[in-house]
Amino acid sequence: MATLAEPATTSGIDQFRAEVREWLTANFPASLKGKDNALSAVEGPTEETPEQAAWRKAMGEKGWGVPTWPKEYGGGGLSRAEAKILAEEMARAGAWNPIGGMGVMMFGPTLLEYGNEDQKREHIPAIARGEVRWCQGYSEPNAGSDLANLQCFAEDRGDHYVVNGQKTWTSGGQWADKCFAIVRTDKTQKQGGITFLLIDMDSPGVEVKPIQMISGMSPFCETFFTDVKVPKANRVGEEGQGWTIGKRLLQHERTNLSGGGSRLMPSGPSLADVAKKYAGADAEGRVADPDLRARIAKWEMDWRAFLLTAMRVQAESKAVGGISEVSSILKTVGTKLGQERAELLIEIQGLQGLGWEGEGFSEAQLKGTRGWLFGKATTIYGGSTEIQNNVIAKRILGMLDHQ
Amino acid sequence: MAVLTEEQTMLRDMARDWAENESPVSAWRKVRDADEAMGFDAGTWATMAEMGWAGIIIPEAQGGSDFGWLSLGLVIEELGKTLTASPLAASAAAASAILLGGSEEQKAKWLPRIASGELVATLAVDEGPRHDPAGVAAKVESGKLSGTKAFVAEGDSAGLFVVAAVDGLYLVEAGAGVAVSRRHLADFRSHAEVAFNGAAADKLAGGGANENGGLLDAVLDRAAVLTAAEMLGMASAAFDTTLAYLKQRVQFGQVLATFQALQHRMANLYSEIELMRSAVEAGLAAIDGGGDTRQAASLAKGKANEVGHLMSRELIQLHGGIGMTDEYDAGFTLKRMRVLEQMWGNTAYHRDRFARLSGY
Ligand SMILES: Cc1cc2nc3c(=O)[nH]c(=O)nc-3n(C[C@H](O)[C@H](O)[C@H](O)COP(=O)(O)OP(=O)(O)OC[C@H]3O[C@@H](n4cnc5c(N)ncnc54)[C@H](O)[C@@H]3O)c2cc1C
Secondary structure, three states: OOOOOOOOOHHHHHHHHHHHHHHHHHHOOHHHOOOOOOOHHHHOOOOOOHHHHHHHHHHHHHOOOOOOOOHHHOOOOOOHHHHHHHHHHHHHHOOOOOOOOHHHHHHHHHHHHHOOHHHHHHHHHHHHOOOOOEEEEOOEOOEOOOHHHOOOEEEEOOOEEEEEEEEEEEEOOOOOOEEEEEEEOOOOOOHHHEEEEEEEOOOOOEEEEEEOEOOOOOOEEEEEEEEEEEEHHHEEOOOOOHHHHHHHHHHHHHHHHHOHHHHOOOOOOOHHHHHHHHHOEOOOOOEOOHHHHHHHHHHHHHHHHHHHHHHHHHHHHHHHOOOOHHHHHHHHHHHHHHHHHHHHHHHHHHHHHHEEEOOOOOHHHHHHHHHHHHHHHHHOOOOOHHHHHHHHHHHHOOOOOOO | OOOOOHHHHHHHHHHHHHHHHHOOHHHHHHHHHHOOOOOOOHHHHHHHHHOOHHHOOOOHHHOOOOOOHHHHHHHHHHHHHOOOOOOHHHHHHHHHHHHHHOOHHHHHHHHHHHHOOOOOEEEEOOOOOOOOHHHOOOEEEOOEEEEEEEEEEOOOOOOEEEEEEOOEEEEEEOOOOEEEEOOEEOOOOEEEEEEEEEEEOEEOOOOOOOOOOOHHHHHHHHHHHHHHHHHHHHHHHHHHHHHHHHHHOEEOOEEHHHOHHHHHHHHHHHHHHHHHHHHHHHHHHHHHHOOOOHHHHHHHHHHHHHHHHHHHHHHHHHHHHHHHEOOOOHHHHHHHHHHHHHOOOOHHHHHHHHHHHOOO
16 A cells, blocks of 8 residues: 655654644534544444534544555555554544444555556545445355355346345445455356445345344345346456455454454543442452453453553564454454453442433443443354454464364 | 152153253244243243143142142253243242142132143242342231342232242232343243332241241242252253263364264263252152252252253353254353252252251
């Protein structure tokens, strides 16, 4: 991906920091400070206030929602160092990134790598401005962990395909404008018979049925395709190359999800502060319950170790110019820690941490309950923990199947 | 499985058949969807009472069957398997306070009504969201009780509250001076905040509320062990459901049950649930034995918390995406399990208590 050169001098960095600050002051509405909703990605669109719309527009025009994407396609064109400064300054100002979703996290980077020029010009700028919502058409009822078993079929009709079949667990399918899907174009081979297609969700023959989750939200769907016409111009890569492209997209998904735990974490008080509030503090200001104190410390230490590992992976990848092998553990470890934190938080708050709705609970407590439940999915989607462990054991450690 | 008498075996089988046929999880789903504060179906509860279950631990003289705690635990375990909602455990725990600390007159007044199921009774102890019997501040002055109790199970339908005050346990009838507000938790059962404002209170004999080994302790042990019995039913049903699912779900051209990584997980869960069962049954037996129940109760609830937590997490994880859907029943177990984990002491609480009782 093309990026600008690293700023050569500290003065360059300082200057950039000053520019960012100035821009944020001018463009980030103070009324939105700290009002980010960690669950917004899974809750679907809500009515934007004029401030929120203005903020999204400003970030979109600047390209800073996707800071390291190339400028020519509407990205920010920033170096990694600059992007880091942007993130720091945004955090300092209580600002957040209003541009996200699957387009940003996984589809955009994949298309930048595998798409043709027309496809990039058509899709990337709209993603960078936060104007188009994408959903992921991968899983099917009998193709979850075993994704290559997918059966949804695209028949070649010359200048277009006709798609028939079903996808499931399609996150945000009911709100999405477009779907990146992997479909079967050849029934005689498994991986080699898969093709990567872009499907307009408002095409005739596309039907979505939302499914309610245990957290009470309905962010994912069963998606049915009946004789859906997809122009060949919407095929990414060659026919039969879909498995390779689809897997690259999954790498982006996993990389993003490894930070999933941290993104779902409520900003605000630490576990220890919450524990002092609910379980009390002793005369020296320590969490009164020694068992809880030890477990909070264990979690915090694990979390620090995880962050250090994520940083090490980044540094190593940069040094070798490829993906560090250690990166494959980030998703499993990060999601596990995210779940453990949510469980701890509930335990600390006692029954107050399990409120569903209505009187007697704060907004944060109610969100905590939903977040805890939703978070159970993080070790399932994007390649479950078990599947990640299989990959680590076989591909990295060289351990073999027992059959 | 404890060695059961013929009577106990019959009772357990009857409860199992009834729960499977008359009160499957789909029945709970209907109650959940109705979203009423009471959190159970009145007709279902009436049927349970007709079968005599509300009086299992109540002496025959007061209209019960005096079958004992192991018997009650067996029934509650079976009901836990199908997530049957009822005030059975709460009412029995409250009744035990009257049995242990009530005068003949108090027993005669309340126990027959509890045994017939006509009256729902419940314990009102904790004043905050975490179990803390030492933190009770409710007070009685010239026969009038004042104080607020948080998360009173079945508080929305209770006619009688057994309330912990600083100097002991009191009986308070729903009505004047008692304000009940619904608290809607993830398990959709009844957990009300109950404010007592100069409510008429009738004292039970037997020790101050905060006294170790006193009446409150004995009653809380009973509440904890019954809760553990419900968790045991839930955990074993969750295990069975998961095992059956792994045996039929095909991925990579094989049933999931053929993967050794999953086999070992299931083997571990199986072992843990067996330990949980022994601990719960020993807790029930200790109550039937009539001696000091404290250590056995902490063992039962502590182990139930730990294993129930693990099993309910694994239940979702091993089902994959389908486990995350509301349409599937697994989420009910996860949500109810976390609520029960908090009630009458979490794992840390019971580990600490176990250590103290063991003298270290
Ligand atoms: C909230 C949520 C959002 C999602 N969003 C999307 C989306 O937008 N688009 C999309 O395409 N998909 C989506 N998914 C689907 C997700 O990717 C699948 O659920 C996931 O791949 C697991 O597949 P499965 O549900 O069929 O579980 P299964 O594959 O049936 O797995 C069941 C259990 O068995 C384990 N298992 C399976 N195979 C093995 C093995 N070989 N060894 C050991 N253990 C194994 C699994 O880890 C799991 O614990 C979403 C899922 C969830 C829960």
